[in-house]
Amino acid sequence: MNNRIFVWVLLLLLPISMSCGSTAMNMVANALSSTTSGTVFTGDDDPELVGDALPFALKLYESLLDEVKDNPELYLSTGSAFIMYANAYVQTPADMLPDEEYEKKSIMTERARKLYIRGRDYVISGIEIEHPGFAAALYGATLNDFLKEMEKEDVPYLYWCGAGWMAAYATDPFNVDLGIGVKKAAAMMETGLRLDESYNDGAIHEFFVLYYGSLPQSMGGSEEKARYHFQRAVEIARGRTASPYVSLASTVSVNNQDAEEYTALLTKALAVDVSQRSGVRLVNIIAQRKARWLLDHREDRILSDIKKGVKQ
Numbered sequence: 001m002n003n004r005i006f007v008w009v010l011l012l013l014l015p016i017s018m019s020c021g022s023t024a025m026n027m028v029a030n031a032l033s034s035t036t037s038g039t040v041f042t043g044d045d046d047p048e049l050v051g052d053a054l055p056f057a058l059k060l061y062e063s064l065l066d067e068v069k070d071n072p073e074l075y076l077s078t079g080s081a082f083i084m085y086a087n088a089y090v091q092t093p094a095d096m097l098p099d100e101e102y103e104k105k106s107i108m109t110e111r112a113r114k115l116y117i118r119g120r121d122y123v124i125s126g127i128e129i130e131h132p133g134f135a136a137a138l139y140g141a142t143l144n145d146f147l148k149e150m151e152k153e154d155v156p157y158l159y160w161c162g163a164g165w166m167a168a169y170a171t172d173p174f175n176v177d178l179g180i181g182v183k184k185a186a187a188m189m190e191t192g193l194r195l196d197e198s199y200n201d202g203a204i205h206e207f208f209v210l211y212y213g214s215l216p217q218s219m220g221g222s223e224e225k226a227r228y229h230f231q232r233a234v235e236i237a238r239g240r241t242a243s244p245y246v247s248l249a250s251t252v253s254v255n256n257q258d259a260e261e262y263t264a265l266l267t268k269a270l271a272v273d274v275s276q277r278s279g280v281r282l283v284n285i286i287a288q289r290k291a292r293w294l295l296d297h298r299e300d301r302i303l304s305d306i307k308k309g310v311k312q
Contacts, residue, residue, distance in 0.1 A: 045274070045281050047289075051089045058082060065122075075126030076157055082119030083164040086112045088286050091171065096293050113171040120164030127157045143184060147191045155199045158192040161185070163207060170214070182219075186211060201280065202236030205229040206244050213251025226252050241280060242287035245269035250294060250301075259302045266291040 061078035068074055094108035128135045131150075137143045150158065165185040169178040189211075193204045208229040215221035226248065233244040249265035252258075269291040274284040294301070 072126040072129040079119040079122030086115035116168035158188040162188040202233035205233035209247040242269040242272040
């Protein structure tokens with residue numbers, strides 16, 4: 001059955017399933033949290049269509065969680081969907097608003113922060129089912145003990161928990177509670193990298209491009225490490241994802257005020273053929289939109305055409 005048809009059949013059957021007991025509910029939950037159902041969104045080439053559909057899907061997931069409380073994959077799917085929605089459809093549009101719309105930008109950024117935290121907490125609930133005591137360890141001194149027990153199948157949970165946590169912090173770097181979690185989020189990502197560095201086409205490496213590229217050296221930032229992870233992300237994805245180029249350009253290139261590299265990286269992002277990889281088509285399209293916007297607003301980030309004292 002076509003994935004799209006399959007998911008909509010499930011939606012039509014959902015009210016019936018809710019009245020038929022936990023077995024039917026778990027069948028629906030398992031189907032909606034499967035990898036194949038996820039590509040219905042990530043493989044689409046119409047970001048607006050997906051953006052309009054996602055709020056309904058998010059509430060559907062939450063409705064299922066009210067009934068099915070012991071399905072870790074459903075918590076993961078729900079949490080990751082909230083984090084993706086917050087990034088693609090709330091924070092990124094907020095970042096692209098002009099300065100004169102500061103109030104609207106502030107409201108959208110605050111909304112993104114709340115959605116990131118909501119998604120992160122759902123993922124934590126999923127990990128807790130598989131590793132009882134994990135949630136308490138996050139706020140104690142035993143997190144590393146739990147991370148040592150993690151296996152390859154735990155990597156998606158570690159990735160999305162860390163990604164949601166760091167994204168929330170990025171929206172509000174003066175938030176002390178979120179700031180305390182930065183090292184913990186990085187530790188989860190380091191564990192995921194050790195267990196499966198190729199997860200999601202090098203997504204963990206790309207996380208570290210942003211992590212090391214955006215943090216000041218006093219907090220662990222490192223251009224050398226950011227460039228290493230960029231290279232690995234590109235190698236693992238074989239240059240078929242646009243976002244690593246955008247990540248390096250928007251962090252390291254801006255920090256260095258390197259206009260030539262900034263432009264070259266974003267141009268490479270735009271050159272990625274979005275038709276070649278259906279599973280990440282939507283992500284590539286959104287990344288390319290951001291690349292175009294960053295190029296159009298280069299003067300807001302590259303304040304001079306001077307590189308190492310030489311006029312370009």
